[in-house]
Amino acid sequence: MALIECDTGGGIVRPHSPASSSARLARSSPSSAIEAMASTARVARGLGARVATRGASSVPTNRTLSAPAHRARVSSSGRGVVRVRAMSATIIDGKAIAQAVREEVREKVAAMRTRTGKVPGLAVVLVGERKDSQTYVRSKKKACEEAGIESFGTDLPEDATEDEVLAVVEAYNADPNVHGILVQLPMPKHINEERVLGAISYEKDVDGFHPLNIGRLSQRGREPLFVPCTPRGCIELLERTGIPIAGKEAVVVGRSNVVGTPAALLLQRRDATVTIVHSRTPNPEEICRRADIVIAACGQMEMVKGSWLKPGCAVIDVGINAKDDPSKKLGYRLVGDVEFDSAKEVAGHITPVPGGVGPMTIAILLQNTLEGAERAYA
Ligand SMILES: Nc1nc(=O)c2c([nH]1)NC[C@@H]1CN(c3ccc(C(=O)N[C@@H](CCC(=O)O)C(=O)O)cc3)C=[N+]21
Numbered sequence: 001m002a003l004i005e006c007d008t009g010g011g012i013v014r015p016h017s018p019a020s021s022s023a024r025l026a027r028s029s030p031s032s033a034i035e036a037m038a039s040t041a042r043v044a045r046g047l048g049a050r051v052a053t054r055g056a057s058s059v060p061t062n063r064t065l066s067a068p069a070h071r072a073r074v075s076s077s078g079r080g081v082v083r084v085r086a087m088s089a090t091i092i093d094g095k096a097i098a099q100a101v102r103e104e105v106r107e108k109v110a111a112m113r114t115r116t117g118k119v120p121g122l123a124v125v126l127v128g129e130r131k132d133s134q135t136y137v138r139s140k141k142k143a144c145e146e147a148g149i150e151s152f153g154t155d156l157p158e159d160a161t162e163d164e165v166l167a168v169v170e171a172y173n174a175d176p177n178v179h180g181i182l183v184q185l186p187m188p189k190h191i192n193e194e195r196v197l198g199a200i201s202y203e204k205d206v207d208g209f210h211p212l213n214i215g216r217l218s219q220r221g222r223e224p225l226f227v228p229c230t231p232r233g234c235i236e237l238l239e240r241t242g243i244p245i246a247g248k249e250a251v252v253v254g255r256s257n258v259v260g261t262p263a264a265l266l267l268q269r270r271d272a273t274v275t276i277v278h279s280r281t282p283n284p285e286e287i288c289r290r291a292d293i294v295i296a297a298c299g300q301m302e303m304v305k306g307s308w309l310k311p312g313c314a315v316i317d318v319g320i321n322a323k324d325d326p327s328k329k330l331g332y333r334l335v336g337d338v339e340f341d342s343a344k345e346v347a348g349h350i351t352p353v354p355g356g357v358g359p360m361t362i363a364i365l366l367q368n369t370l371e372g373a374e375r376a377y378a
Pocket residue numbers: 136139182183184185186207229230320334353354355356357358359360361362
C-alpha cells in the first residue's frame with residue numbers, strides 16, 4: 001500500500017544552504033513528517049505556521065505525482081512506499097539568532113569591565129509621544145541592561161525645538177561614558193532630521209546614519225565605523241543561517257534611507273548583484289523572481305507574494321504592520337511586507353514577523369555600542 005509522507009520541511013537541507021557552524025541556529029523542526037495511511041490525513045505542526053497536509057491520499061505507483069520539484073521530493077524506499085515531502089521554507093528564527101548575538105555581547109562587555117573597569121554606554125533620545133517609539137525605546141533600554149551596557153535616555157516633548165534636540169545630542173557627544181547615541185526616528189516634522197543626525201558624533205553614531213558612515217558604506221575600500229542596525233541584522237541572519245551572498249542575485253524591495261538603501265549597499269559589499277525595486281518600478285514581481293535573496297522593506301503590508309519568488313530563495317522580511325484580526329485580544333496581529341503563507345511555500349528560507357528581523361535590530365544595536373566602546377578603550 002502506498003504511503004505518503006508530508007514534511008513541514010523545516011529540517012530539509014537544500015543544495016543552496018551549505019552546512020555552516022551557525023546553520024543550526026536556524027530553528028529546524030524535529031522531522032515532523034506526517035505519515036498518512038490511505039486518506040487519514042493529520043495536520044502537521046509547522047514552524048510557527050500551521051502547515052496543512054496536501055494530497056494525502058493513496059498513490060498507485062512511484063513517481064506519478066505532479067508536485068513541482070522544488071516543493072516536493074518524491075522517493076521510494078522500496079516495499080511500495082512512496083514518500084512525498086512537501087517542502088515549505090525553513091523558518092529563520094530571528095529571536096534565537098538575536099539571543100545568540102546578545103549573549104556574545106554580554107560576554108564581551110563582562111570582559112571589558114574586567115579589563116578596563118568600564119562598560120559601554122548607549123544614549124537614546126526620544127522626541128514626542130509616539131506609542132510605538134516608546135515601546136521600542138523601552139525594549140532597547142531593557143536589552144542594554146541585560147547585556148551589561150549602561151543606558152542613558154532623554155525624553156523631550158513633541159514640541160521641543162530643534163535647538164533643544166541638538167543641545168541634548170551635544171551633551172552626549174561630550175560625555176565620555178556614552179559610546180553610542182541613537183535619536184529615535186521618526187522625529188516630529190518640525191525638526192530637521194538631517195541636521196540632527198549629522199550632529200551626532202561620527203564615533204558615536206550607532207545607528208550608522210551619519211553622512212560620513214553612510215558615505216563610507218557606499219564606497220569601495222572605505223570602512224564605516226557603524227553600519228545601520230536593521231540592515232546589518234538582515235545580513236547577520238543570512239550569514240548565521242549559512243546562506244551564501246557572494247555571486248548571488250539579491251533584490252531589495254524599498255529604498256528608504258534607514259533600511260532599503262543601506263541593505264542594498266551591504267549586499268553589494270558582500271559581492272551580491274543587487275537590484276532595488278521601488279514604488280515606481282513597473283515590474284517588481286518579475287525582478288523579484290530572479291532573486292536568490294529578497295529583502296522586503298517597502299512598508300506595504302504583505303506586498304511580496306509567493307508568486308513573486310524564485311523557488312528556494314531566501315526571504316528577509318523587514319516589515320512590521322498591524323493587520324486587523326478580530327480573533328486576537330488586541331484586535332490585530334503583526335504581519336510583514338511579505339505574504340508569509342504563500343511565500344513560505346516557495347522560499348527555501350524565510351523570516352517570520354514578529355520574531356525575525358525586529359529582534360536582530362536590537363541585538364545589533366548592542367553590538368554596535370560595544371564596538372564603539374571597544375574603539376574608545378582600545
Ligand atoms: N533611530 C532609530 N533606530 C532604530 O533602529 C529604529 C528607529 N529609530 N525607529 C523605529 C525602528 C523600528 N525598530 C525596531 C526595533 C525592534 C523591533 C522588535 O524587536 N520587534 C519584535 C517585536 C515586535 C512587537 O511585538 O512589537 C519582532 O519583530 O519580533 C522592531 C522594530 C527600530 N527602529
